[in-house]
Structures are given as C-alpha cells and as structure tokens.
Amino acid sequence: MRAIITNEDVGTTIDFRSAGIYQAQHPWPKATVVSAGRGLVFVRNAKPGEPKSYGTLFIEVYPPGAAFIRGEGVSAEECENAAWAKYQLALHCTDGSGTHDWEPRDYHNGAGFCSRCKTFGSKVFTGEQLGQFCKTCQIGTTYHWDTDANGNLEYLCEEHVPPRPERTLSELLSELFDDDADASPAAPAHSLDTTTKEA
Numbered sequence: 001m002r003a004i005i006t007n008e009d010v011g012t013t014i015d016f017r018s019a020g021i022y023q024a025q026h027p028w029p030k031a032t033v034v035s036a037g038r039g040l041v042f043v044r045n046a047k048p049g050e051p052k053s054y055g056t057l058f059i060e061v062y063p064p065g066a067a068f069i070r071g072e073g074v075s076a077e078e079c080e081n082a083a084w085a086k087y088q089l090a091l092h093c094t095d096g097s098g099t100h101d102w103e104p105r106d107y108h109n110g111a112g113f114c115s116r117c118k119t120f121g122s123k124v125f126t127g128e129q130l131g132q133f134c135k136t137c138q139i140g141t142t143y144h145w146d147t148d149a150n151g152n153l154e155y156l157c158e159e160h161v162p163p164r165p166e167r168t169l170s171e172l173l174s175e176l177f178d179d180d181a182d183a184s185p186a187a188p189a190h191s192l193d194t195t196t197k198e199a
Contacts, residue, residue, distance in 0.1 A: 001028055004035040014076065019057055022076035026084040032063040036079065059083050066090040067121040093117035104130060108153070110142035127155065136160040
C-alpha cells in the first residue's frame with residue numbers, strides 16, 4: 001500500500017493519525033493508495049430529527065479495479081472491513097460482461113457510480129456520452145460547465161474557458177471589503193491591513 005500524500009510505500013501499515021497506527025488485515029493489492037483518520041461527515045438531505053453531520057473514523061482506499069472506496073466505523077478494524085467489503089463487491093460486480101454499469105448521477109465531470117455495486121469511478125464518461133458539447137467549438141467536454149441566465153447548463157472545453165485574472169490576496173480582500181459608493185455616511189468603513197510589520 002502507498003500513502004496518499006507522500007506516495008511512500010507503507011506496506012500494511014495504515015496511519016489513522018490521532019487514532020493511532022493499524023496493521024491492515026486484508027490482502028490489499030500493493031498498488032493500493034490509502035488515507036485514514038478521523039473526520040466530520042455532512043449528511044445531504046438529512047430527514048427531520050436526524051443529525052446533519054457526524055464524526056467518524058474512516059479509511060479511503062484507491063485500489064486497482066475501483067477508483068475510490070471509503071470505509072467508516074468506530075474502530076480502525078471496522079473501517080478496513082467496511083472498505084474491504086465494498087472492494088470485494090466492486091471486484092465481483094459483473095453481469096457476465098466483467099464491467100460496471102456506470103451512471104453519471106448528475107455529475108458533469110465524467111465521473112459516475114456503478115448501479116449495481118455503487119463503486120465510484122472517475123473519467124468513466126466522455127462529454128460526448130453525456131451530451132455535453134462546448135458552446136464555442138461543439139467538441140464534447142467534461143472540463144467546465146456553468147448555468148446561463150435562463151438556468152440552462154453551458155459547457156466549455158479547456159481551450160475556450162476564459163482566463164481568470166491573477167490577483168493578489170490583498171487585491172481580493174480589498175475588492176471583498178470595498179465600500180459601496182452609495183453607502184450612507186453612518187455605515188462603518190472596512191479597512192484591512194494586509195501588510196506585515198517588524199517588531
């Protein structure tokens with residue numbers, strides 16, 4: 001296994017940071033990339049009375065044959081077991097063809113989920129497959145999308161995305177906190193000193 005940040009070969013050692021070091025119990029492929037720790041998960045569309053977030057230990061693995069798998073639990077072992085079960089499901093997800101049944105599920109960047117095993121995959125769709133074409137050159141793209149004034153999605157390929165102006169942090173903060181010309185005299189003035197001073 002390899003550490004996600006350093007790409008260092010960690011063997012079977014998984015660092016859960018504040019929760020300690022753990023030795024993997026399952027035979028993950030050597031090319032598997034791993035990250036683990038404790039985190040906060042925000043729940044999308046939580047039902048009334050359900051928490052909108054929760055804390056958990058987690059492991060995230062990127063093994064061959066599956067793009068991203070996350071396991072959660074109260075212990076490192078539970079996390080690994082949950083991830084391993086998902087990995088086995090992804091490896092054995094076949095309808096006889098040996099491939100996943102990808103669906104985009106509102107992703108526009110080419111990613112998708114398998115309808116059978118729920119594996120997430122990046123770059124499984126092209127712009128053409130998604131019906132997304134650059135509004136300038138009509139080439140299929142998953143690079144950039146935006147919503148126009150009428151609420152319609154528009155797509156741009158990498159070549160046709162306009163460059164963003166380079167601005168310093170000081171310029172961005174000045175723009176953010178700049179007073180409106182129409183502000184009343186009673187409105188407080190915003191000032192932000194972004195310089196450093198010698199002691």
